[in-house]
Amino acid sequence: MIYILQIIILGLCLGLVYALMATGLTLIFGVMRIVNLAHPIFILCGAYVAYWLFVLYGLDPILAIPIAAIVCGVLGAIVYKLVFEKDAGSQKYSEMTVLLTFGTAMILDGTLSFFFKNTQRVTSPSYATDAFFIGDIFLPTAQLYSGLVSLSLIVALALFLKFSTLGVAIRATSLSRVNAELVGINVKFVCLFSFILGCALAGCAGSLVSFVFSFFPAKHFEWIAVLMSLVVLGGMGSILGAVTAAILLSVLASLVGTFLAPSWSTMVFFLALFVILLIRPQGMFGKYLS
Amino acid sequence: MNDVILKLNNVTAGYQNGPDILKSVDLTLKKGEIKCIIGPNGAGKSTILKAIAGILRPRNGNVLFNDRDLVGLEAYEIMRQGICFLPQDRALFDTLNVSENLWMAGYTLHDKKELKLRIEEVLTVFPILKKRLSQYAGTMSGGEQQQLIFARAIILKPQIMLIDEPSLGLAPSIVEQAFKHIEEIALTGVSILLVEQNARRGLSSSHTGVVMDLGQVVFEKDAKEVLNDERIQELYLGKRKSK
Amino acid sequence: MTNSKYLVPLLALLMLTMFPLVQFFSNQNYIIHLLLYAFFYIIMTSSWNIIGGYGGFISIGHNAFLCVGAYVAGYAAVRYGISPFYLIGLSGLVAGIFGFIVGLITLRVKGPSFIISSIALIMIMRIVFDHWDLVGGASGITLPFNSLPVQWSKLPHYYSFLFLALAAIYLNWYVRHSKFGLALRAVSHDETRSAVAGINVKMIKVTAFALSAFLIGSAGAVWADYLTYIRPNMFLVILIAANIVLMVILGGKGTVTGPIVGTVIFILFNEIILTFFGATELNILLTGLLLVITLLYFPDGIVGSLKNKNILPKFLDWG
Structure with a gap:
């Protein structure tokens, strides 16, 4: 029993990290209706920033979060200006936009691979091998810290969206672009800002990921499907939904990983994606009336 | 004139x-x-x-x-x-309630106290809306939606x-x-x-x-x-x- | 003028059919390899074009069917000693049926959801094949070599791929000009309106999907024999699917000749990169760059853009 509880808590911590990975994606989709397949590669960029800051300067990956966020935010701004600005102006969503994000992901993937090769890397701060014991429950410090930091970042984002003026504008734009413009919201600016914010969130997630998972450039293909399953299950554009889905699936995945085999655990995410499409095909574009 | x-x-x-x-x-x-x-x-x-x-x-x-x-x-x-534009399709935020729609209308007003006053003022002009403050805009009848549209526009005193x-x-x-x-x-x-x-x-x-x-x-x-x-x-x- | 429309393709076909004769004089195995590689990709791009170009369902997971076809042939070859060439039809059929079933599930959604589901398909298959001991798990299957002398060893694959590529191009042309293709294009524009016009939307979509899976699966059988060993990580990687999509978009999706033009140009481009830079990770970068530039500046592809300007050579204008 304690054993199962332990697995669930571990799944919960990882789930929070997945949730942070998915929030940026959901945000960008909500505002711009762009399924950003390049999101996972931005996470990887963040992970590499944290990794090198740690290796070269010994900076703790948690403290590296702001730097990773800025680097990814700037990268996001550049990508937005070069690739998406034209498309962001048009109301109509097109398949081509998804392919554009895919092309962007390949460009960044190639660049990262060129510099860092296919070596598996992981940041190992001092606490990476520590663990807390609460009774018989064993909690690796790295997972616990990353879960808590993710949670606080998600809460901060939620508060920002709920109460700040810009947050309100972001929500209005994701509800209806035309209406937002008619009540005087600068939609183009909101799009740019949301894209940058989304990429910065990817950078934050990357710093945490760098000491939770081992990573290499091609890893992002796997994450694309994992993150998409969360976002689709949660109802596209809904941040709360994505967070719930992340926690749920992650707990399930760690149970499968323990009782079946670790390499089967990601199957949970992919199968979930199929099952949602099967029973609720309107899936991501289904209305989410509150 | x-x-x-x-x-x-x-x-x-x-x-x-x-x-x-x-x-x-x-x-x-x-x-x-x-x-x-x-x-x-x-x-x-x-x-x-x-x-x-x-x-x-x-x-x-x-x-x-x-x-x-x-x-x-x-x-x-x-x-x-x-200049307020009221399009044919009644551009309301369907999934927000009446009150939120009114608040959203005042997005460009930075003085939130002023906005609150204006919303109260508008609600006296359109009393029906006052009863429906927590209803989703998308679920209201055409006439009520039309009133909400007018209310939303005059909040800004265009x-x-x-x-x-x-x-x-x-x-x-x-x-x-x-x-x-x-x-x-x-x-x-x-x-x-x-x-x-x-x-x-x-x-x-x-x-x-x-x-x-x-x-x-x-x-x-x-x-x-x-x-x-x-x-x-x-x-x-x-x-x-x-x- | 109409003559050149038929003359150029027929001439090209004649030359391609006769080309292996050069083997009598000197060993040109590398060029033969390049040509059959091009045929192989033309099969995949033309098949992809049926559902992706006419149907508007962009799949970044079509290599799943290649994998199914290759494994059916590979397994039968090792287990029962049947030559994969006899199994082209069976591999295609199994891949087609698999495509039909997958299509029933994933074609219920459109646009980005579909693209994502196609990626998920490869991920699921990768995990399943990596763990499936019957077909060798992650280490895959090794097929017997054929016993032909080196000079001729590639020819069975060369002609099989040439034949399959012709079939794929013909099918593409047929779909473009048939009532079925018209219905498919109608569905890609608006499913509700098509349904109202009396089109069985679901069947049209799924049939087109299964059709393209069938052809790719057939090619998979030959490809398995050509490679002589098959492993999940050779087939179930997104890069193959990305190449297919890029080639079709480069050439012009929704056209008959677009996939062919795109494939040929992309393979030449790749060769040039390999010559100048060697096989590095820059390949992925350049593929992505080419995709982004094409999408931003020539979304209709080469054939589509030329057609819009009315300067498309007659022999490429097949609809």
Whole structure:
């Protein structure tokens, strides 16, 4: 029993990290209706920033979060200006936009691979091998810290969206672009800002990921499907939904990983994606009336 | 009543790569005036409103608002100048409730206390909305949605309201009510440019009537005169045969 | 003028059929390899074009069917000693049926959801095949070599791929000009309106999907024999699917000749990169760059853009 509880808590911590990975994606989709397949590669960029800051300067990956966020935010701004600005102006969503994000992901993937090769890397701060014991429950410090930091970042984002003026504008734009413009919201600016914010969130997630998972450039293909399953299950554009889905699936995945085999655990995410499409095909574009 | 607030000079506009829908249109709007544009389908009535609101960028000509050219500004910038556009499809946030819709309307107001006062003020004008504050806008009836649209517009105290087809999809009694509101709003000094398919109804609430056809202004007269003009009746109002 | 429309393709076909004769004089195995590689990709791009170009369902997971076809042939070859060439039809059929079933599930959604589901398909299959001991798990299957002399060893694959490529191009042309293709394009524009017009939307979509899976699966059988060993990580990687999509978009999706033009140009481009830079990770970068530039500046592809300007050579204008 304690054993199962332990697995669930571990799944919960990882789930929070997945949730942070998915929030940026959901945000960008909500505002711009762009399924950003390049999101996972931005996470990887963040992970590499944290990794090198740690290796070269010994900076703790948690403290590296702001730097990773800025680097990814700037990268996001550049990508937005070069690739998406034209498309962001048009109301109509097109398949081509998804392919554009895919092309962007390949460009960044190639660049990262060129510099860092296919070596598996992981940041190992001092606490990476520590663990807390609460009774018989064993909690690796790295997972616990990353879960808590993710949670606080998600809460901060939620508060920002709920109460700040810009947050309100972001929500209005994701509800209806035309209406937002008619009540005087600068939609183009909101799009740019949301894209940058989304990429910065990817950078934050990357710093945490760098000491939770081992990573290499091609890893992002796997994450694309994992993150998409969360976002689709949660109802596209809904941040709360994505967070719930992340926690749920992650707990399930760690149970499968323990009782079946670790390499089967990601199957949970992919199968979930199929099952949602099967029973609720309107899936991501289904209305989410509150 | 005589100071011109909006002036369109030689405005030409069209969609994407398509042909010109508006061809060198000149139009003026005075303070506190209700002006109704009538004409057959495809005459370019709605296009005029979109061109003024900045949703469609004119290809040529200028739109002077208090002697300042609006051409080239984004829709949100024009809106912030004090021109409210109320589109045909009642651009409401369907999945927000009435109260949130009203708050969203005041997005551009930075003084939140002022906004609160204005919302209360508007709710006394539209008492039905007060009872429905927590209902989703998308689930309300057409008439209630129309009232919410008006409420949302007057919160901002605009100088000009551009209204596209206010009677669309409303029951006759609700149409009456909508026009009563429009008249009341105009009395507070707001200028209103109106496009109406139901030409008789539109003209009878307006000061002036503009007849458009094929992207051009055919003529402009006092609304009563337009209503009584034999030729207009025949061409655009569907004149009734002998009594 | 109409003559050149038929003359150029027929001449090209004649030359390609006769080309292996050069083997009598000198060993040109590398060029033969390049040509059959091009045929192989033409099969995949033309098949992809049926559902992706006419149907508007962009799949970044079509290599799943290649994998199914290759494994059916590979397994039968090792287990029962049947030559994969006899199994082209069976591999295609199994892949087609698999495509039909997958299509029933994933074609219920459109646009980005579909794209994502196609990626998920490869991920699921990768995990399943990596763990499936019957077909060798992650280490895969090794097929017997054919016993032909080196000079001729590639020819069975060369002609099989040439034949399959012709079939794929013909099918593409047929779909473009048939009532079925018209219905498919109608569905890609608006499913509701198509349904109202009396089109069995679901069947049309799924049939087109299964059709393209069938052809790719057939090619998989030959490809398995050509490679002589098959592993999940050779087939179930997104890069193959990305190449297919890029080639079709480069050439012009929704056209008959677009996939062919795109494939040929992309393979030449790849060869040039390999010559100048060697096989590095820059390949992925350049593929992505080419995709982004094409999408931003020539969304209609080469054939589509030329057609829009009315300067498309007659022999490429097949609809």
